[in-house]
Amino acid sequence: MTEFLPRGRSEAARLMLEELRTGSATGLVMLGVENAPPDVLAKISRDMTDVLVRSGQFAFVNNGARNLLNSPEQQMLFRYRYLLSSLTQPAAFTVESLHDDMQRLLRGLQSSAAPLVQQFGFADPIGAFLGIARDWIGTSKVRSVDGVWFASERDRALILARTQAGSLDIAGQEAANAAIRQAFATARQGDARLLAAGPAVFALDAANTMRADVQLLSIASVILVAGLVLWRFRSPWVLGVIAIPVTLGATAGALVVQLAFGFVHAVTIGFGMTMLGVTVDYPVLLVGHRKRGEAAPITIRRIGEAFTLAVITAALGLTGILSSGFPGLSQLGCFAIIGILVAAAVTRWLLPRLIVMADLAPVESGNPATLLRIERLRAWRAWCAGACALSGAGLLAMGGPHLEKNLTALSPVPDSAFALDAELRGELGAPDAVSIALVQGGDVEAVLRKEEALLPVLERLATEKVFGGVEIAARYLPSVATQRARQASLPPPDELAARIAVAEAELPFRGGSFQTFVEDVAASRTMAPLRLSDITSPLIAVRLQPLLFQRGQDWYGVIAPSDLLAPERFAAAMRDAGATFVDVSAEANEVVAAYTATAWRWFGLGALAALIAVAVGLRDVTRVISVVGAITGAVVVTMGILSAMGTRLSLLHIVSLQFVIGVGLDYALFFARRQLDEEERARTLRTLTTCNAMTVLTFSLLMLCRTPLLHDIGTTVVIGALSALVFSFMFAGERQPAVAGSV
Amino acid sequence: MQMLASVQESNATFTEVKVIASLTRPLQDSGRLRYRRPSHLEKVTVEPLAERLVVDGDRLTLAEGGAAPRVIDLNAEPMIRGLVDAIRGTLAGDLATLQRSYRVSMEGDVAAWRLTLVPIDPSLAQLIVSTTIDGAGASLRGVQTRQTNGDDIRMTITPVS
Numbered sequence: 065m066t067e068f069l070p071r072g073r074s075e076a077a078r079l080m081l082e083e084l085r086t087g088s089a090t091g092l093v094m095l096g097v098e099n100a101p102p103d104v105l106a107k108i109s110r111d112m113t114d115v116l117v118r119s120g121q122f123a124f125v126n127n128g129a130r131n132l133l134n135s136p137e138q139q140m141l142f143r144y145r146y147l148l149s150s151l152t153q154p155a156a157f158t159v160e161s162l163h164d165d166m167q168r169l170l171r172g173l174q175s176s177a178a179p180l181v182q183q184f185g186f187a188d189p190i191g192a193f194l195g196i197a198r199d200w201i202g203t204s205k206v207r208s209v210d211g212v213w214f215a216s217e218r219d220r221a222l223i224l225a226r227t228q229a230g231s232l233d234i235a236g237q238e239a240a241n242a243a244i245r246q247a248f249a250t251a252r253q254g255d256a257r258l259l260a261a262g263p264a265v266f267a268l269d270a271a272n273t274m275r276a277d278v279q280l281l282s283i284a285s286v287i288l289v290a291g292l293v294l295w296r297f298r299s300p301w302v303l304g305v306i307a308i309p310v311t312l313g314a315t316a317g318a319l320v321v322q323l324a325f326g327f328v329h330a331v332t333i334g335f336g337m338t339m340l341g342v343t344v345d346y347p348v349l350l351v352g353h354r355k356r357g358e359a360a361p362i363t364i365r366r367i368g369e370a371f372t373l374a375v376i377t378a379a380l381g382l383t384g385i386l387s388s389g390f391p392g393l394s395q396l397g398c399f400a401i402i403g404i405l406v407a408a409a410v411t412r413w414l415l416p417r418l419i420v421m422a423d424l425a426p427v428e429s430g431n432p433a434t435l436l437r438i439e440r441l442r443a444w445r446a447w448c449a450g451a452c453a454l455s456g457a458g459l460l461a462m463g464g465p466h467l468e469k470n471l472t473a474l475s476p477v478p479d480s481a482f483a484l485d486a487e488l489r490g491e492l493g494a495p496d497a498v499s500i501a502l503v504q505g506g507d508v509e510a511v512l513r514k515e516e517a518l519l520p521v522l523e524r525l526a527t528e529k530v531f532g533g534v535e536i537a538a539r540y541l542p543s544v545a546t547q548r549a550r551q552a553s554l555p556p557p558d559e560l561a562a563r564i565a566v567a568e569a570e571l572p573f574r575g576g577s578f579q580t581f582v583e584d585v586a587a588s589r590t591m592a593p594l595r596l597s598d599i600t601s602p603l604i605a606v607r608l609q610p611l612l613f614q615r616g617q618d619w620y621g622v623i624a625p626s627d628l629l630a631p632e633r634f635a636a637a638m639r640d641a642g643a644t645f646v647d648v649s650a651e652a653n654e655v656v657a658a659y660t661a662t663a664w665r666w667f668g669l670g671a672l673a674a675l676i677a678v679a680v681g682l683r684d685v686t687r688v689i690s691v692v693g694a695i696t697g698a699v700v701v702t703m704g705i706l707s708a709m710g711t712r713l714s715l716l717h718i719v720s721l722q723f724v725i726g727v728g729l730d731y732a733l734f735f736a737r738r739q740l741d742e743e744e745r746a747r748t749l750r751t752l753t754t755c756n757a758m759t760v761l762t763f764s765l766l767m768l769c770r771t772p773l774l775h776d777i778g779t780t781v782v783i784g785a786l787s788a789l790v791f792s793f794m795f796a797g798e799r800q801p802a803v804a805g806s807v
Numbered sequence: 808m809q810m811l812a813s814v815q816e817s818n819a820t821f822t823e824v825k826v827i828a829s830l831t832r833p834l835q836d837s838g839r840l841r842y843r844r845p846s847h848l849e850k851v852t853v854e855p856l857a858e859r860l861v862v863d864g865d866r867l868t869l870a871e872g873g874a875a876p877r878v879i880d881l882n883a884e885p886m887i888r889g890l891v892d893a894i895r896g897t898l899a900g901d902l903a904t905l906q907r908s909y910r911v912s913m914e915g916d917v918a919a920w921r922l923t924l925v926p927i928d929p930s931l932a933q934l935i936v937s938t939t940i941d942g943a944g945a946s947l948r949g950v951q952t953r954q955t956n957g958d959d960i961r962m963t964i965t966p967v968s
Contacts, residue, residue, distance in 0.1 A: 106882075173827055174834050175871055176850060176860045179890065179934060182956070186829060208880035209865075577829040 091123065091227040094488040095244065096259035098220040104253050106210035109221035111251035116225060119243035121236070124606040125225040128206060128213030137601045141200075142184075142193050146588040148542060149192035152550040156190045157560065157585075162567040165189040170571065187580040199539055200607075206492060215491040220259075222492055226606055227264050237264050261485040269481065277769045285762040292761065293348070296754050301422040302351060305415055310343045313407030317399040325395055332392065335719045336399035338777060341762070342378060342726035343407035345755040346371075347415055349730065352751025353744070356425040360416030366744065368412075370733040373681040375408040377674040377733075378726040384670025385663065385718070393663055396719070404726070426750065432742040435749060439797070448794045452697035455704030465707050467660050468714035479772070498649045499631050501623040501638035508596050511612065511621040512543035514642070518623065521641050530634050532627025537612040540604070547593035557586040660714055667718050671725070678729075682736070687796075691732040694795040698728050698788035705783050716776045724784030727759055731792035738798065749793070756789040810917070810945040812900030816843045817946065818967045821850075828957035840964065842898045848891070862891050889931035893924050893938045894950060909938075919943055 097108050113127040146152045155161060169189055172181030184193055206213040206222060213222040229236020241264075248258045293302055317336060321328050349371060354363040379401045386397030459465055503518070505511035515538035522534050542550075555563065564578050596612065599605055611622050623643065625634060635645040679688045699721055706713065731752050740748070759781065766778025822837040838852040852858040859876075861868045867887065870876035881888040889908045896904035905911050908931060909924035922940040926932040934954060941949040950962040 170830075171856060171871075173825070173830070174836060174856055175858050175869075176852070177869060177871075177877075178825065178827075178960075179886070179954075182827075182958075208882060211880070211882040572831040574829050574831055 090263045091229065093122075093225040093227060093240070093244070093260065093262040093264050094485070094492060095223040095225065096215070096220045096261075096488055096491075097223075097248075098218070098257055098259065100219075100254050100256040102209050102214070102219050104256065105214070105219060105221040106212045108248075108251045108253060108256055109212045109223060112247040113223060115247035115250050116223075116243060119240075119247070121228055121240040121243045123226045123228050124603070125223065126213075126603070127221065127223040128208055129211050137603050138197075140601065140604075141196050142188075144588075144591075144594050145188060145192040145196060146554060146585060147547040147550055147591070147593055148540075149195050149550075150542075151190055151192045151195055152553060154553045157553075157555050157563065159563045159566045162189065162563055163571075165191070166568055166571050166573065186577055187584060189578065189581060213492070217491070220491070222488070224492055229264075240264065259484060259488065261481065261488050266481055266485070273770055277771050277774055281765045281769065281774075285765050288761045288765075289344075289758050292754065292757055296426065297351060297424060298427050299422060299424055301418075302347075302424050305351065305418055305422070305424060306344055306347045308415065308418075309346055309407035309410040310340060310403075312410050313343050313403035313405075314340055316406040317401075317403035320402045321395050321399050324398060328399075329392060329395055332395040332399050335396055336403065338719055338781075339382070339396070339400040339723050339726065340403045340407070341723055341759065341781075342730070343404055343411075344758060345727060345730055346375075346407055346411040348755050348758070349734065349751055350411055350415060351419055351424045352426055352754060353747050354419065354425045356423065358425070360420050364412070364416060367734070367737075369681075370737050371408075371412070373678065374729045374733045375404060376681070377677045377729050379404050380677045381670045381674035381725055381729075382722060383673055384666035384668065385722070386670075387666065393666070393715075400722070426747065432746060435742060435746040438749065439745070442794055442797060445794050448697065448791060449693075452693075452700055452791070455701045458704050459700065459707060462707060465703050466712045467657065467664065468712040499625065499628050499634065499645075499647050501634070501643040501645050503621045503623070503643050505619050505621075506617070508612065508619050509543050509545070511619045512538045512541065513545060515621045515623070516543055516546055518638070518641050518643060521637055522623070525634060525637055528633075530628070530630045530637070531625035532629075533625070535611055535622075535624045535626070537608055537621050540608060541594065541596060541599075541612075544593045544595065551589050551591075551593075554585050554589050556589070557582055560585055660718075663715055663718050664713075667722070670722075674725070674729070678733075687736050687738075690795045691729075691736050691792075694732040694735075694791040695725055695728045695788065697791040697795065698724060698784055701787045701791075702780060702784040706780065711776070711779075714776075716773060717780050720777050720780035721784060723781055724788055727755065727785055728788030728792060730755065731789050732796040735792050735796040745797075752789065752792075756785055759785045809900060811898065811942075814842075814844070814898070814900070814945050817841070817898070819947070819964045820967060821962050821964050823960065823962045826959040826961075839967075842895075845899060846895065848895050848898070862895065867891065885928060886930045886934060889926060889928055889935070890952075893940070893952075897922060897940050897942075897947065917944060 095112070097105050097112070100108070109127045110129060113125055113129065116122055116125045141148065166189060169181065169185045172178065172185060175181070184191075188194075207216050208214065209219075209221070213224075214220060215222060227237060227240040229240055244258075244260060244265075252258075290303055293306065294300065314333075314337065317340070318328050318333065321332060349367065350363065353367045354360075382397045382401045382404070384397070385393045386401060387394070501518075503511055503514040505514060515536055518536070519538060522536065525531060526534065554560075561582050564582065568578075596608070599608065611624070613620055613622075623638065628634060631647070635647070638645045675692055678691055682688050682691065702721065702724060703713065703717075706717065711717075734748050734752060737748070763778045763781040763785070766774045767782060769775045769778065819840045820837070821840050823835065825834040825836075827834065835854075836852050836856070837854050838850065838858075841847075841849040841851075846862070846864050848862040850860040852860075857872055859868075859870045862881075865881045867879040867881055868876045869879070879887060881891060892904050892908050896902075902911065905922075905924060908928050909926055912923045912925075913920065914923075915921050920942050922942070924938040924940070926935050926937075932955075936953040936955055938953075939949075939951045940947060941951075946966045947964050949964055950960075952960045954960070
């Protein structure tokens with residue numbers, strides 16, 4: 065769905081939205097296992113991790129059992145410690161400083177932690193490696209149970225993984241998800257439950273849920289509509305007659321979009337078919353108004369004017385979004401307009417012959433007495449007008465309907481999944497990539513140098529509690545320039561040995577205790593600096609990838625704070641320091657808000673065009689007012705009900721309301737025909753009720769969907785179509801004289 | 808072992824002498840020990856530097872002087888777990904725990920026994936050659952740990968009634 069939206073406004077926002085959509089962060093998978101005793105959960109976590117690693121679907125899987133302090137990565141970081149550590153400064157190698165370090169070492173040896181202190185204390189008395197290790201462990205909030213990660217607040221084992229497959233590789237993501245399911249099935253014990261979150265899981269879950277929903281609903285709605293139509297017309301042929309215009313219309317629509325835009329977006333087809341739902345009514349209107357045995361031109365003469373006007377206004381109503389300038393919306397408008405026109409043309413010129421050949425007509429045209437009783441309901445017209453006015457007043461009182469400002473509302477992912485994502489992210493201490501700063505450079509080194517200039521600023525912000533922690537590539541991997549400067553500041557071996565001798569003079573160290581230290585410092589002076597391309601360890605690469613990446617020609621560094629308490633201070637400090645601040649969610653949401661507002665404006669312009677068409681077509685002020693009143697009433701009441709339900713109106717509602725207006729025009733214009741005998745009026749009422757029942761049946765099924773997107777469309781159309789029928793009947797139909805009522 | 812397994816709680820004082828290969832003189836310290844069944848062990852060093860080490864279940868907390876305590880999860884640190892198990896397993900009379908990390912041999916009689924633990928676990932064997940624990944009846948009298956780097960740590964224990 066995000067692809068359907070325009071790109072972000074600023075370069076940085078565009079880049080981050082793009083990176084979030086396709087970058088390495090999209091492969092993130094967060095797993096939780098709960099609902100079993102802790103030791104069982106830990107075992108499941110270990111077993112699952114084994115299976116996941118062996119599946120080969122993941123670039124990286126970690127359940128906490130592999131921590132830095134007993135891994136091959138430790139050896140690499142230890143070897144490069146004096147190049148990577150910010151402690152490597154001339155001051156750290158003075159006699160005084162070394163003396164202090166030795167005293168600290170002595171205290172450590174005295175303590176119960178002696179075995180740990182001895183591990184690194186002699187080879188690295190200045191503590192460079194432990195500083196690096198602390199940076200890598202970071203501000204993790206996880207606790208450890210049986211050696212694997214657990215959430216701090218509850219018994220839930222946590223696993224963090226990243227898929228090999230990128231976000232655009234659906235088959236790869238399917239395989240990764242299958243591996244997760246299989247791993248859990250293998251490792252599962254008792255009632256343990258698996259929770260999965262992360263962009264990769266969501267995308268697929270949403271696609272699968274939606275596919276399952278749509279498949280089930282398509283079948284159910286075809287059966288229901290077919291049943292209704294068969295019952296009404298008692299001929300299987302009518303099904304074919306209904307299918308022909310909509311099929312040809314959709315095909316022509318897709319073809320024209322392909323020709324005009326060069327490609328057809330999947331969303332265009334999806335939403336476009338919703339809008340084309342109105343064309344299913346066209347053959348029903350034709351067949352429903354035919355008397356059995358009647359020649360086609362006679363039927364056409366009776367309904368032709370209303371039908372043509374309904375089609376033209378529906379098409380004109382869509383010109384708004386056609387000319388909106390947003391590629392997605394324009395495609396949608398184009399698809400729907402062509403579809404409607406073609407379907408209408410087919411209905412008008414091709415179907416009559418088929419209908420006559422199959423002699424399709426309603427089984428009965430209705431009982432005039434019942435009709436009159438129903439028509440007497442129009443006496444309650446004022447009440448309906450009151451309801452419309454009330455809705456309108458309500459909308460005005462709340463300052464117009466609330467427009468959707470949140471990108472996630474357009475996502476097919478349910479809210480509960482987002483909540484789970486946020487929860488697992490918090491428990492794992494993963495930055496949520498919402499407010500970040502960005503630096504840009506021609507190569508890795510340029511980016512790292514710019515980031516190094518930010519480090520003192522970030523340190524100050526951390527002490528001022530602007531954020532809890534911050535992820536930045538330069539902290540893990542200093543620029544080559546910095547590494548070279550550190551090498552230059554290391555004393556030569558003889559010099560260092562001499563200083564050590566002075567520093568340890570009064571202390572009980574045996575000569576040569578620090579020999580490894582002297583040798584390692586000597587080696588550090590000449591080793592080649594560590595570069596990004598030298599890093600092969602997945603544990604380290606996985607940490608750096610989201611923080612340091614290439615897009616096009618340029619490299620980008622991301623500065624991602626966690627537990628951000630004062631976003632505006634972080635933003636200001638980063639801007640002052642020359643970095644670009646991006647509030648990713650605000651950017652995305654602003655784009656959506658601007659988009660939605662513009663779409664509504666174009667929707668309004670389209671409606672205005674339709675209004676003019678109705679006025680020109682009917683040439684009768686009373687009828688224009690009654691038709692426009694009925695449609696406006698339906699739209700206002702629908703928006704009012706949705707707003708009262710707390711719904712924020714988005715693109716989905718525009719699409720749905722376009723459809724409501726399309727069917728509403730049919731209803732209103734057919735009811736608005738004048739000087740009809742009772743028989744014809746009964747036919748119209750029954751035909752329109754059939755059309756309405758088809759729409760309501762189909763879309764009320766959507767209301768049962770788990771996918772919020774489909775659910776919203778269903779709700780809007782059902783409310784809209786029902787109120788359109790009611791108001792069209794009440795306002796657009798002629799009020800019968802009192803005499804007629806007494807017959 | 809069964810005698811040890813019947814002890815609910817015990818208190819003692821200790822003195823420790825660490826002979827560290829890299830140092831020219833041994834380091835000494837002393838303090839109190841306390842054990843409560845099944846898994847609580849406390850070592851409070853009084854001299855020369857105040858320190859408090861508490862093991863409870865799988866959690867080890869080490870507080871040195873006024874510094875913020877360090878918490879270590881024993882499951883994540885098999886080496887430290889091995890060190891803790893040697894003492895706690897003996898105090899608990901829990902041979903199974905001891906045998907998980909060590910080859911265990913026993914000599915002497917009830918009045919004066921000696922338990923020798925040789926690590927099986929490779930990460931522990933990298934650090935420790937052997938641990939010997941001396942006892943009398945249901946109480947511990949001494950623990951000696953010989954490390955692979957030549958270090959030697961002897962703890963002498965005096966029960967407090």
